Amino acid sequence: xxxxxxxxxxxxxxxxxxxxxxxxxxxxxxxxxxxxxxxxxxxxxxxxxxxxxxxxxxxxxxxxxxxxxxxxxxxxxxxxxxxxxxxxxxxxxxxxxxxxxxxxxxxxxxxxxxxxxxxxxxxxxxxxxxxxxxxxxxxxxxxxxxxxxxxxxxxxxxxxxxxxxxxxxxxxxxxxxxxxxxxxxxxxxxxxxxxxxxxxxxxxxxxxxxxxxxxxxxxxxxxxxxx
Amino acid sequence: xxxxxxxxxxxxxxxxxxxxxxxxxxxxxxxxxxxxxxxxxxxxxxxxxxxxxxxxxxxxxxxxxxxxxxxxxxxxxxxxxxxxxxxxxxxxxxxxxxxxxxxxxxxxxxxxxxxxxxxxxxxxxxxxxxxxxxxxxxxxxxxxxxxxxxxxxxxxxxxxxxxxxxxxxxxxxxxxxxxxxxxxxxxxxxxxxxxxxxxxxxxxxxxxxxxxxxxxxxxxxxxxxxxxxxxxxxxxxxxxxxxxxxxxxxxxxxxxxxxxxxxxxxxxxxxxxxxxxxxxxxxxxxxxxxxxxxxxxxxxxxxxxxxxxxxxxxxxxxxxxxxxxxxxxxxxxxxxxxxxxxxxxxxxxxxxxxxxxxxxxxxxxxxxxxxxxxxxxxxxxxxxxxxxxxxx
Numbered sequence: 351x352x353x354x355x356x357x358x359x360x361x362x363x364x365x366x367x368x369x370x371x372x373x374x375x376x377x378x379x380x381x382x383x384x385x386x387x388x389x390x391x392x393x394x395x396x397x398x399x400x401x402x403x404x405x406x407x408x409x410x411x412x413x414x415x416x417x418x419x420x421x422x423x424x425x426x427x428x429x430x431x432x433x434x435x436x437x438x439x440x441x442x443x444x445x446x447x448x449x450x451x452x453x454x455x456x457x458x459x460x461x462x463x464x465x466x467x468x469x470x471x472x473x474x475x476x477x478x479x480x481x482x483x484x485x486x487x488x489x490x491x492x493x494x495x496x497x498x499x500x501x502x503x504x505x506x507x508x509x510x511x512x513x514x515x516x517x518x519x520x521x522x523x524x525x526x527x528x529x530x531x532x533x534x535x536x537x538x539x540x541x542x543x544x545x546x547x548x549x550x551x552x553x554x555x556x557x558x559x560x561x562x563x564x565x566x567x568x569x570x571x572x573x574x575x576x577x
Numbered sequence: 578x579x580x581x582x583x584x585x586x587x588x589x590x591x592x593x594x595x596x597x598x599x600x601x602x603x604x605x606x607x608x609x610x611x612x613x614x615x616x617x618x619x620x621x622x623x624x625x626x627x628x629x630x631x632x633x634x635x636x637x638x639x640x641x642x643x644x645x646x647x648x649x650x651x652x653x654x655x656x657x658x659x660x661x662x663x664x665x666x667x668x669x670x671x672x673x674x675x676x677x678x679x680x681x682x683x684x685x686x687x688x689x690x691x692x693x694x695x696x697x698x699x700x701x702x703x704x705x706x707x708x709x710x711x712x713x714x715x716x717x718x719x720x721x722x723x724x725x726x727x728x729x730x731x732x733x734x735x736x737x738x739x740x741x742x743x744x745x746x747x748x749x750x751x752x753x754x755x756x757x758x759x760x761x762x763x764x765x766x767x768x769x770x771x772x773x774x775x776x777x778x779x780x781x782x783x784x785x786x787x788x789x790x791x792x793x794x795x796x797x798x799x800x801x802x803x804x805x806x807x808x809x810x811x812x813x814x815x816x817x818x819x820x821x822x823x824x825x826x827x828x829x830x831x832x833x834x835x836x837x838x839x840x841x842x843x844x845x846x847x848x849x850x851x852x853x854x855x856x857x858x859x860x861x862x863x864x865x866x867x868x869x870x871x872x873x874x875x876x877x878x879x880x881x882x883x884x885x886x887x888x889x890x891x892x893x894x895x896x897x898x899x900x901x902x903x904x905x906x907x908x909x910x911x912x913x914x915x916x917x918x919x920x921x922x923x924x925x926x927x928x929x930x931x932x933x934x935x936x937x938x939x940x941x942x943x944x945x946x947x948x949x950x951x952x953x954x955x956x957x958x959x960x961x962x963x964x965x966x967x968x969x
């Protein structure tokens with residue numbers, strides 16, 4: 351489903367502040383996997399996640415998603431892959447403040463030809479499934495951390511993606527909310543979705559349903575454990 | 578239907594504008610003020626020119642003045658017979674007019690001896706025009722009535738000091754209505770005899786001569802012949818007067834716009850700063866939208882709507898306010914700079930003439946650059962990988 355072949359990523363290449371974030375990484379995530387990229391801060395796991403999610407391009411090497419090399423795709427097609435294949439959950443949630451929960455959830459599919467009433471219907475259904483029925487038209491900045499997390503999950507699910515990518519999703523949550531998040535992810539995995547999480551939280555990678563652990567350090571893969 | 582996508586983006590744009598309402602209202606207010614001022618100047622100067630064109634339509638084709646040492650002086654009426662003999666001339670009539678300085682109110686009046694101008698056909702608020710041989714009666718402009726605190730009721734007396742220091746009194750039989758204010762605000766119309774007595778004008782002279790030419794094409798030829806026959810005369814063509822009006826109002830409006838350039842430049846700097854300086858929050862928003870599946874073209878469309886809504890709203894508000902200011906409120910803010918030439922400013926309601934060409938230029942110089950200054954930095958942010966944008 352997802353493969354990287356000798357992927358390397360430099361930031362600010364050729365400048366004094368050049369950073370080698372990912373160094374010659376080759377991994378494979380299979381369909382239905384619950385994969386975790388683990389490692390300390392600066393190990394390259396977030397960069398690897400963004401390369402897989404078509405949010406940036408590798409300096410060298412290939413990224414293959416659903417049998418398609420996405421590393422050299424023109425911007426327009428990369429966006430298409432990003433929109434149709436992935437759902438993103440960011441560390442800081444990255445919700446748009448000042449608009450409602452429902453409007454945030456509908457954002458990924460706004461630039462499509464789907465009628466607003468239909469978009470809202472889908473968003474409401476997902477929010478209800480996540481226990482957010484009382485917060486649908488609530489301003490997003492007034493939500494608690496856990497509710498913001500669930501809104502971010504709902505936004506990641508609105509386009510019904512095959513793969514969910516989450517970057518440090520439990521970093522700002524307490525244990526209870528982290529467990530709640532993981533149970534939602536587990537549920538989605540059981541529905542057939544592939545989950546990829548970048549984290550350094552043992553609460554995540556110690557779960558027995560995690561099928562793949564890729565440990566990273568200094569931009570390189572240190573260990574791959576398949577359960 | 579492809580329209581849904583654009584409606585969705587427009588809807589989101591409006592939400593975005595509301596989220597940053599204080600910043601956007603600030604920009605709209607300054608933008609509106611700039612458009613209001615510039616379009617007020619354009620409306621007023623253009624309308625004044627149009628008004629002058631219309632009024633001068635009824636003026637004689639040629640006015641002949643006598644010149645001595647480069648100065649205009651009284652012209653002998655016997656020239657009329659000679660000029661009538663020039664082929665193409667249909668009629669010649671003497672005009673009696675001059676200026677009267679009223680030291681009491683420190684204002685200049687224009688005095689017209691009736692019988693020589695199309696103005697005698699003008700409507701008056703009430704009363705009538707003096708007849709050519711009627712003594713000691715006058716019709717006056719609204720401006721004079723106001724500065725001399727003459728009641729609107731007819732029958733009041735206007736006192737003017739003649740050239741021989743004697744006082745002449747005139748019974749007011751008419752006051753010009755405000756629609757004709759551009760020409761009549763400072764005007765006093767009296768009989769020819771009274772005018773001559775007031776300024777001590779010799780019997781066989783006039784201020785100038787109005788020459789009527791039936792065929793428009795012959796006007797320059799007739800003017801040239803008059804000049805050849807009477808070298809000390811100055812034939813003034815109606816077109817030259819119209820051009821002078823254009824130049825005067827054009828110069829005045831140009832001067833005001835030049836004075837206003839400072840404010841205009843300040844606005845451009847503000848608009849540039851506000852529009853181009855994407856805040857970290859705005860950059861991050863673009864990064865988020867890109868990361869969750871928006872294309873660069875979607876982001877640019879959103880920014881286009883944003884620029885269009887702000888600039889078009891400001892433009893329309895500015896134009897509408899300027900229209901109200903000029904055509905309904907008598908250009909109260911700009912009138913002293915643009916329409917006055919004495920202490921008596923004509924009070925009149927301008928007919929709404931609009932130069933759409935100038936409005937189009939104004940639009941292209943304000944709306945288009947604003948939209949461009951909104952789109953360009955967003956384009957720069959949106960072509961960057963969303964990952965980098967989101968990391969800030």
